[in-house]
Amino acid sequence: MSYSKPNIVVPPPGPKAQAWIRKDEGLLSPSLTRSSQLVGLKAERVYVEDVDGNVFLDFGSGIAVTGLGHRHPDVIAAIKRQLDQLIFVNSLDYFTVPQVEYAEMLCAATPGSFAKRVFFTNSGSESIDTAIKMAKWHTRRPYGIGFVNGFHGRTVGAVSFTTTGVSARRGFAPMYPVAHFVPYPYCYRCLFNREYPGCDLHCMRYLTDVTLKKIAPPDEVAFILVEAVQGAGGYIVPPKEFLPRLAEICRTHGILLVVDEVQTGFARTGKMFASEHFGVEPDILTVSKAMAHGLPAGAAVARAEVMDWEAGAHEGTLNGGPVIMEAAKEVLRVIERENLLEKSRVLGAYLKEQLEGLQKRHPLIGDVRGIGLMVGVELIEDANKTPARDKRNRLLDEAFRRGLLLLAAGESSIRLAPPMVITREELDTGLGILEDCLKLLG
Ligand code: PMP
Numbered sequence: 001m002s003y004s005k006p007n008i009v010v011p012p013p014g015p016k017a018q019a020w021i022r023k024d025e026g027l028l029s030p031s032l033t034r035s036s037q038l039v040g041l042k043a044e045r046v047y048v049e050d051v052d053g054n055v056f057l058d059f060g061s062g063i064a065v066t067g068l069g070h071r072h073p074d075v076i077a078a079i080k081r082q083l084d085q086l087i088f089v090n091s092l093d094y095f096t097v098p099q100v101e102y103a104e105m106l107c108a109a110t111p112g113s114f115a116k117r118v119f120f121t122n123s124g125s126e127s128i129d130t131a132i133k134m135a136k137w138h139t140r141r142p143y144g145i146g147f148v149n150g151f152h153g154r155t156v157g158a159v160s161f162t163t164t165g166v167s168a169r170r171g172f173a174p175m176y177p178v179a180h181f182v183p184y185p186y187c188y189r190c191l192f193n194r195e196y197p198g199c200d201l202h203c204m205r206y207l208t209d210v211t212l213k214k215i216a217p218p219d220e221v222a223f224i225l226v227e228a229v230q231g232a233g234g235y236i237v238p239p240k241e242f243l244p245r246l247a248e249i250c251r252t253h254g255i256l257l258v259v260d261e262v263q264t265g266f267a268r269t270g271k272m273f274a275s276e277h278f279g280v281e282p283d284i285l286t287v288s289k290a291m292a293h294g295l296p297a298g299a300a301v302a303r304a305e306v307m308d309w310e311a312g313a314h315e316g317t318l319n320g321g322p323v324i325m326e327a328a329k330e331v332l333r334v335i336e337r338e339n340l341l342e343k344s345r346v347l348g349a350y351l352k353e354q355l356e357g358l359q360k361r362h363p364l365i366g367d368v369r370g371i372g373l374m375v376g377v378e379l380i381e382d383a384n385k386t387p388a389r390d391k392r393n394r395l396l397d398e399a400f401r402r403g404l405l406l407l408a409a410g411e412s413s414i415r416l417a418p419p420m421v422i423t424r425e426e427l428d429t430g431l432g433i434l435e436d437c438l439k440l441l442g
Contacts, residue, residue: 003047005429006403007055013037014052035408036400043070046422048405056400059418059430060407064231064263064374067290068334069421075293078330082323089322091120092315098325105332109272110301112281117307120320121298124262124288125153128225130300130314131284132157132176135223135256137309143221144176145211145255147184149410151232152225152260161225164232164410180216182207184230185238188367188378189385196239204245218253223284228274231263234410235376237369243278256283256306262298263374266290267335267420270345270372277371292327340420348372350424351416354431362438364388373420378413387412391441398437404430 013021017039038056042049046069048056061067068075082098091099099120107116119134121127132144146152146161153159154168160176162168169175183203187196194202212218226246230236243259250257259282264274268290271277275285283306288298299320335341352370355377359365366380379388379395392412399406409415418427 003044003049003055005055005426006047006057006433008401008403009054010052012050012052012054012401013039014050014054016051020051035396036405038400038405045069045071046419046426054403056403056405057426057430057433058405059416060405061290061417061419062294063289063407063415064268064417065289065294067266067268067340067373067417067420068293068331068338069419072293072330072334072421074334074337075327075330078326079295079323082326086322088318090317091320092317096320096322096325098322098329099320102320102325102329105329106287106299106301109332110285111273111275112303114281115304116301117304119300119302119307119314120324121288121300121316122296122318123153123155123298124260124286125155125158126316127262127286127288127298127300128152128161128260129155129157131225131258131286131302132161132223133314134284134300134302134307134309135258137313138306139222139254139256141220141222143178143180143216145180145182145207145216145221145224147226147230148181149184149186149230149233149236150181150225150227150260151230152227153262178216180211182211184226184233184236185242186230186234186236187239188236188369201239201241201245204242207246208249212249212253218255221253221255223256223258224250225258225260227260228264228278228280229269229371229374231374231415232409234378234413235370235374235415236410237371238278240278243275243280247280250283258282258284258286260286262286262288266331267340267344268372268374268417270341270348272335272341274371291331292324293331295324295327297324297328338421344372344420347418347420347422347424347427348375351375351418351427351431354427355416358431358435358438362435364391364438364441370416373416373418375416376409376413377416378410380412395434395437395441398440399433402433402436404433406434 103118265287284302291297355368367378389412
């Protein structure tokens, strides 16, 4: 199996895919969104083949997970080596070597040269819940502050801070009892109708002048939880001063800064972690997604003095299993060996430039923004920037029919997060399909 281009042999979803989808619909939870009718069978590098033999070019990496390309041979080899050694002993009662080795590598790879500790989890949501509990334990303070349009996951703690849309929250209140939300600098749609940089980040005054003065006493705030770049919210890159100022506010009041790098981590933005672009060293940093190449994995990495909870305060049976840890170790090695930080930067700049070219030819594209190979394209109906939600959804569908996997984000944006091993020619192929779809939608 070696793919070099998308290849549609039967209009997707083909007959086999349709049959599986029908069966799935009767069995799986109706809460799953399923934005596309892909029924994956095999994958390699930047291509996914479905059950009908259609080959798709993957511009989403399953939400920034398969950054090294699907089924990277070195990660497969590492997993196989470990399968022959030890799959499980349970890491709350026993110790394993891969866990210690990977914890050491992860501490070295994350921002800040201070002493750190790691707690391993099985998902992004769980990493967030870990961070919330840890911050509460350490500070003994009740309040938590998150950002409007933030996405942090679906477990009860994480969903309490997820504000990308009410469908994630409806029916679940009360959640985390004292969560407050402040605006994220979404400059393309500034809530305050200001222009950056003249605004001097006016939106942050909501946090300083409203939340921390009138609502949440700063000495009772345990943490501020923020995405370094908003992911599900629309691939929104904040102005460079935003995170450093937030860190300063946290320092002033003894509030812990929790940076969610579940989506931005592991070279996606051209740095190992996006916090590095902004010169910020989080008190707690959460990861998952690309960490173990698609195996269920996550972690909260914290300053050693912050992770000071007592034995029994927080644990998990499957967390940090040896197979996962070996995959995760190899992910870090591949990033270095294949120079993926540089590739993400260079290819990301190329992708953005090409998309800006598309924007000039297609007024449907209102905004192109991104950092490294994490690029968002926001679609609009008119000069008033009316979100083109239906057209965005149709565009994803048309792209799928032509063999290109794209993912949605925000109200009317597309997130482009192709595997970092993609070539320029493959980016051009995908961009060509994207342009055909834009022409169709007008
Ligand atoms: N945080 C961020 C920034 C995410 O993008 C996501 C998933 N999209 C999560 C947390 C939750 O991760 P999971 O789906 O693995 O629970």
